[in-house]
Every structure is written in C-alpha cells, then in structure tokens.
Amino acid sequence: MRILFVGDVLGRAGRAAVVRYVPRLREKWALDFVVCNGENAAGGFGITESICEEMLMAGVDCVTLGNHAFDQRETLVFIERQPRLLRPINYPPGTPGRGSNLFTAARGQQVLVINPMGRVFMDAIDDPFAAMERELGACPLGVACDAIVVDMHAETSSEKMALGHFVDGRASLVVGTHTHVPTADAQILPGGTAYLTDAGMTGDYDSVIGMDKEEPMRRFIRKTPGARYEPASGEATFCGVAAEIGADGLATMITPVRLGGRLKREWPQEWGAP
Numbered sequence: 001m002r003i004l005f006v007g008d009v010l011g012r013a014g015r016a017a018v019v020r021y022v023p024r025l026r027e028k029w030a031l032d033f034v035v036c037n038g039e040n041a042a043g044g045f046g047i048t049e050s051i052c053e054e055m056l057m058a059g060v061d062c063v064t065l066g067n068h069a070f071d072q073r074e075t076l077v078f079i080e081r082q083p084r085l086l087r088p089i090n091y092p093p094g095t096p097g098r099g100s101n102l103f104t105a106a107r108g109q110q111v112l113v114i115n116p117m118g119r120v121f122m123d124a125i126d127d128p129f130a131a132m133e134r135e136l137g138a139c140p141l142g143v144a145c146d147a148i149v150v151d152m153h154a155e156t157s158s159e160k161m162a163l164g165h166f167v168d169g170r171a172s173l174v175v176g177t178h179t180h181v182p183t184a185d186a187q188i189l190p191g192g193t194a195y196l197t198d199a200g201m202t203g204d205y206d207s208v209i210g211m212d213k214e215e216p217m218r219r220f221i222r223k224t225p226g227a228r229y230e231p232a233s234g235e236a237t238f239c240g241v242a243a244e245i246g247a248d249g250l251a252t253m254i255t256p257v258r259l260g261g262r263l264k265r266e267w268p269q270e271w272g273a274p
C-alpha cells in the first residue's frame, strides 16, 4: 500500500504545488492514500472550506491541521460537516470537528488518520500521548484497520521522536509537521513504524518559514510592531514523504519527496520518475 504525506501547505504557492503534483503523483505512483497538512493553506493562517475542497478535488484523501486550525473562523462551522478535515485530537472536549477518522483507500483498505499536537513551546492542551493510546486501543492496526497515519504537529524534535517510539509497531507512518523545515531522519523504527521528524512545508523556501522574509526579519532585528505577515509567492517546493506499507500494516519503505522550487529534488526511485 502506497501512502503520500504532504507537509504544511503554505498559501497560494503551496496550493498551486498541491494542484500541480498530487493528481500526477496519484496516477504515476498508483498511490492508495494521500494526506496533506493544510493548517497554513489560507494565506498562511488556517484553511477555508473552498480551499479544503480544492485539495480534496486534487486527490487528497485527508487534510490535517495544527495550531492554526481555527485561524479562519468559518472552520469552526464547516469542519463539522467535512469528515475529511481533521484538527488536533488533544484539543479540549467540545472543540468542533474531530482529531481522527477512518477512511476507505483506493483499493478498499481501511486507513486511520490521527492528528495529535505537541505541548512543548506550544499552547497547553491535553496530553497527546494519552490521546494516542486511546485511539490505538479503539482501532488497533491489523485488526480494525490496514494502515494508521499519524501527523504529529509539534515544535520540538524530541517530542515528535518520543511519540514515534511510543507508537512504534502500532502505527504505519508517523510524520511530524509544524516547523516548515524538512528533516533528514526518515527511517523505519525497530518495531516497523515509518518515521520522519518533519515533512517540511510545501511552500516557497526563499522565505522565513513560508512568509515574505522582510517582516519576520524586521521583527527579529527591531522589536517594534510593523506590517502583516504575507506568504512568500515564489515557486513552492512540493515537500513530504512517501511510504510503502505491507499487509501487516507496518512499513517496508520511507523516502522523502521534494519536487520543484528551491530544494534539491528527491523521491522514491523504486516508484519511478515523478
């Protein structure tokens, strides 16, 4: 089973890359399931219903979010009627939407997607580890589903790595999001879970984490309020990770995917040219 995960899609440039690459890769690589983090899709801040629809139309099966989940107020309403859009699972009870869902993939496989969020250097929310324990208990890999994809949205590499090991052997793929910079540690953990600390962003890398670099630089150099952050508008690098999952739900391959824009091209050679 072939799964593609796409890192934080940033603004118009990131969305253009999703529309350009996802339909092509779905076909060329015969992808079974595509997950995409959309927390920065609307001008860098949150997601709108029409943008979510655009991503699903492009061939994304599930859109995950993070700390920017509700930056666009309409999300509080439309997330309730969009089962393919997930917000962090460890928000307090009563938060609109859901943090996990079970989907049917291209060839009928059942895929559980879970979107926990870290707490280190982030908002104080509920325990992501306890939330994972509950989810994995309710829908065990190989018993109640064929694959489990976890988008761990967190600031620190340590918290993401700890969560990866916590679910090793119980999830198919754990991939970090939020830092907007891809890490080089793609690996299959000892128990068989494919793991990558951060998928990186799908956005313009001539920027400060996806935003036009002038204003972020100014705020670091001079501590005075200035202009608004604007998404950088150059060509995005389509950035994420590809994983092959066996019949037992565990991973047999994980490889970063980076296409277009400024980063060096990378993709799973065994799947053929993108």
Ligand SMILES: [Fe+2]
Pocket (backbone or CB within 6 Å): 008, 039, 040, 066, 177, 178, 179, 180
């Ligand atoms: Fe992000």
Ligand SMILES: [Fe+2]
Pocket (backbone or CB within 6 Å): 039, 066, 067, 068, 153, 177, 178, 179
């Ligand atoms: Fe984030």
